[in-house]
Amino acid sequence: MTTAYLTHPVCEDHRLGADHPESPERLEAIQNRLISGQLMDFLRWREADLATLEQLNATHDPEYVASIFAKAPLEGHVELDSDTIMMPSTLDAALRAAGSVVKAVDLIMTGEVDHAFCAVRPPGHHAEYDRAMGFCLFNNIAVGARHALNEYGCQRVAIVDFDVHHGNGTEDIFESDTKVLYASSYQYPLFPYPDPGASHDNIIHMPLEKGSKGADFRAAYEAHLFPRLEAFQPELIMISAGFDGLAEDPLGQLQLKESDIIWLTERLVDVADRYSNGRIISVLEGGYNTDALGRAVFQHLKTIMKL
Known part of the structure; x- marks a missing residue:
């Protein structure tokens, strides 16, 4: 079993200010933990490519995509909303x-x-x-899921x-597309x-009250997601991996532990082994306590790799 690790140095050049929680130190913490735990030795490092206009326009409103390109600053910053800011390196x-x-979809669907x-x-x-919105x-x-549908003919993603925050954008994009099953656990009420x-x-909503612990988190998935996954039998499993549900995180008030992520x-992984030929793509979303983030990503990846 082989696992790719996709990143790019420019992702650390997107800097929103010393006090902004969505900081380059997040990626540094992940990489340092993977290196110190010797897990990086087992990963296939790949440099992320640029998404093309065709790929973006297949998922987003082409006029919206064009507006993001037009607003990209050469210096200073542009506020798209109070939370979402563009700097000179942000578009890249x-x-x-x-x-x-x-x-990642190409690497997996071609069997690499x-x-x-x-x-x-x-x-x-x-x-x-x-x-x-929301830093995004x-x-x-x-964009990756749409690529799997359009280019590889996937019927069930x-x-x-x-x-800890609901993925409103993913719901908005796929709410009428029955080829995609989207499930989101999140603290409620909380942004967005x-x-x-x-x-x-x-679309499956799994709201959790402030202060919810691992037992509540697990019960929600047992009741609402896994029966639906069994019926759906996905060809590809994709994970929006936000680690801000951990108890240490400053932006949420769930009380999850690394063991809950594991x-x-x-x-x-079990569902993927039975229905998806083991295919899993995990994509970093939130997680703003860098120590907790590094530890949890290490355990998440180690579990995917069955190490």
Whole structure:
């Protein structure tokens, strides 16, 4: 079993200020932990490609994509909203972030690797069809999923999102596409303040109250996701891997532990082994306590790799 690790140096050049939680130190913490734990020795490092206009326009409103290119500053910064800021390197980083997931799909669907982890930023799951928000410009995992549907003829792609914030962008993009099953666990109420009763045939909401612990998290997945995954029988499993549900994280108030992330990952690996030929792509979303982030990504990847 082989696992690709996709990233790019420009993802660390996207700098939003010393006090901004979505910092380059997040990627540095992950890489340092993987190196110190000797897990990097078992990964196939791949440099993320740039997403193309064709790939972005297949997922987002082409007018929106054009507006992001037009607003990219040569110096200073541009605020897309109060949370989402573009600096001179931001567009390149966002293109690499989306392109990493496209490349991961290519590597997996052609059989070069079995799984992949995309260590990229800015994150993506809040980016809607025609709107940037929540630190996100392009919806990285949605761009990759659309690529799997369009280029490889996938009929059943499952996206599982365990970020503390609901992936409103991924829901917005796929809410009418029955080839994609999207499931999101999240703290409620919390940004982006979704409607927890808005589940559709292919959209699963799993809201968790502030202070929820691992038992609540696991019960939600047992009750709402895994029966649906068994019926759906995905050809590819994609994970919006947000680690801000951990108890140490400053942006959420869930009380998850690394063992809960390991549990969910093990369950998804089991489903992938039975229905998806083991194919899993995990894409970094949130996680803002860098120590906790590094440790949890290490365990998440180690579990995917069955080490």
